[in-house]
Amino acid sequence: MSAIAETVKAPVAPQGRWEADARARADRLEALLGDPYDPANPHGLGALFAADGRRTPPAATEELLSGTGLAAEFVPAEEGGLLTRADLLARALRPVFRRDVALGFGHGITSLFATGAVWAAGTSAQRRDLADVLLGGGRAAILHHELAHANAILRDEFTARPAEDGGHRLHGRKEVIINASRADAQVVYARTDPARGPRSHSVFLLDPAEAGPGAVRHLSRVETTGMRGALFSGLEFTGRYVPADALVGGVGDGVTLALRTFQVNRSLICGVVVAAADTVLRSAVRAATTGRTGPVARRWHKALTGVFADLLACDSMATVALRALGLLPDRAHVLAAAVKYAVPDLLRENLEELATVLGGRGYQHDSPEYGALGKLVRDLPVAGLGHAGTASCQAVIVPQLPWLAEHAWFAEQEPPPELFRGGPLLPPLDYTALGIAGGGDFMAASLVASTDRLAAARGVGGRIAALAQLAEAFTAELRALRDACRGLPPAGAAGADTAALCVLSDRYSLIVGAAAVLGVWEAQDGTDPFLADAAWAVLALSRIGARLGIPVPDVPDECTRQVLDELIRRYRSGHSFDLDATLLAQ
Template structure:
């Protein structure tokens, strides 16, 4: 389905309807894709896993999503698409990624990741042309900077270079592994335009593969990958390829800054989308321990299952807050985006390993719709850009800033607006051009301090709320300790290779995660009793604190039971395990309830 600019409302008119429209589109994609566990469903897990085993894209499902205008989700509303906010984009795409992250990549999210540079700094014509391409079902891909191995000869340099010539540029070089290289209608190339390595050594160019002479652009053979086997990766080689001057995005030398701005969106979006993919594995684990059993689940499985459920809620909270910050606080979202992109993938991998122990032999049923998601997702995660390369990039963004934050930001900044955490609060539309790569302070640590202060006044209530107050203060204590250690870092920036600095980055990122959990819990209006209950936040924070080796208090005896009970209830009702899962049809909210903090004054 092609969507024209005339059929889409202006951004001003669409503000009030953005959230409802996103939820409706998510429900439509869920219905179109059908029952994931139905063996006869051509878009179900059985069919998707079979395509992966054949190393072929699930063509029928990709075609279905294209017909329904999935490409419009990646185009800003101002240019005829449906992209308004990053958090709503993730809501729409979750039904796709819950089934298969490779399907999500193959059906178009790669185009969003590539087009981000155009939405950030492209000319009006570049934006209109890119929008028309994606709205018409076309694809875009990105070629990022990839230096050659240290032992490579000069002829093996994998960097793509662009030399300024009369009327434009001449592009040379190659990349050996580009997602959707053969199917892409637009290549967004981060090319080196300055000989000496420096901050402004790279620029972004738009290349139209169909418009190049065949002798100047060569497609290299497909690369077989361990994960995402149904997504075609292959290489591209440029030889004296002529590119006109108007193919330059932004200005010469803007490539590094654009990459960092786009990375904030892409990393946060990915974290928001891979979390529901783990949701599917958790579904398999609950099925494994409940199938054919009329009695209660064995106690030994309650702890890992409830713990992973709490982790998924925490990861969802982190990603959702980061996605909302891109709209609400774009000048300061870079710290949060880097911390979330650093900590969430690692946490999800740990959760998959924990679920593997629950699944036992079921985890080896790779072709099974009920149990095959575990092995596939463990293979797919690293290829999806959430592996070691992404971790190193996040560290490189955070390390130089820790010293300055410790000396001038922590315990000195005001809290962020409450709309950051309220999922129903209206936000400005996402504007890539407003996203900054440095500065803006650290509003998440300010939020942590504020949450802890409010909880401290409620400790007399006892029960779960008192335990939550204790845990919140432990994280504030961890932030104080971080401040003292980070103050000693050199003003010129921390050394990324220093193991002590890596530990500081890990500790900081988990503190930010705790702040997101507390902020989301505090924001609850009572319409979802479980999310307003402190039990899930208490369990999630205790697990984060355990990873930090904090003195975590013993959980109240019923805390795990409450979380586990909700997990089983959602499983039996066919609901997901995230924050924004729609309530069952029979649930009828009775208006705005008390806030979560007020609700628990009386104890659990």
């Protein structure tokens, strides 16, 4: 029996086993991919960088991933797959992204991005057919995003005109679609109403093999600056017939479905690219320690410990957002946008800091030990983590700020503790339950509650006192943000200062990040002594506060020493630099 068949036929695990099973699958995949620095490993960084240089997918590694049944991770458990919780999906995918972002997209999560609309609103037949495609090792392509304009579906590259029998005929052209040439299913967002507005687009699920002769033209491959091993090309439809049963949801549901499913995509991208940044940090630690018998040179302490703390903060933000999709699905949309807004900026700054440590080594693009920096710098914008992605998140956050200021901040109860600590009480991801408007702000409530609990520690000294001061500083910033947002004109209205609104969204996203760090720190049960200690949280919050320009206390020297010691310990023992501290292949 093949690995895929074994995966599909395995019984659905009880909820209490979800975390253990996801961790076991991630560990197995990590072991199968092997030591990334072994020059003889066909799935190592050397082989992956070489494929990137040739602008070809890494065939051997794609074959390995297909054999493990990786696509089952994108199929809900009730449809025979392995998808339960979104945070566990990120954990299962990190071994791939730790090695190659382009591989993670080209042989991975773009299928989930495509299928989300079907899991949210598809008929039972559509869900079953799509599950069969993925569980059989196939891919799905999403036809709406354009790298040049913020992944916005409100660009009418495709139109669907009614046919005489209740179906539609597709027209239009897209130049840049990942896996357009090798997808086994296509999910198309097409304009069905010429009027602009929330009912302008609809979604269709297509089988590429069923296109009539002459109705579809495959365009040439497009070479991109980053993710060079991924296959981007275009499609042109000239009256391609779409039967009535290909419609996903109802006519005009496309914008709503995109807004609902994008929050999963945004959060998941942030959850997996942390693993890619982990590899760059590992190369910087190698550069700072190779050839030295004593401690790391003091000039590198700030960069290395700061980036480590930032990675833990980014992981905290992404993990909380991913858990919220299942635990608070009707209220997670603003959080997802805030996390997608903040995490890429932090990672870009981190890469700049690590470049100072790596020096000339960082430009050795074909070096397994040091080439990850240059590759990730190229890959992030193409993966939707550049300026365009930031603008799309601002479009979600900015309209919500006046309402949150008037009705939500300092007026809500904090969220359930499972949001920060995980565990068997967390429900699965349910695409049908995802909301896109309203719902308050549970992260602001969490920040206020954490600040209240830490208030008594402000006078005790040391890192706990520093943490209490930082919590109060972020809460004060939330108060100031509330005052700034009250009475704002709606976005796009006459008199609205777009630049000022963008600054407010930046402030808000960093406050959300601080709340996530505090929540994750408070949720520790002592199993990991390092995470249970306040040192990493103090350093992470100090850096976020400095970005905001708010008063922050001096970081105690003991915090920096403890974070550096943990960083070096994980590096030498082969553990990841995220919240899980996973043992890596070596």
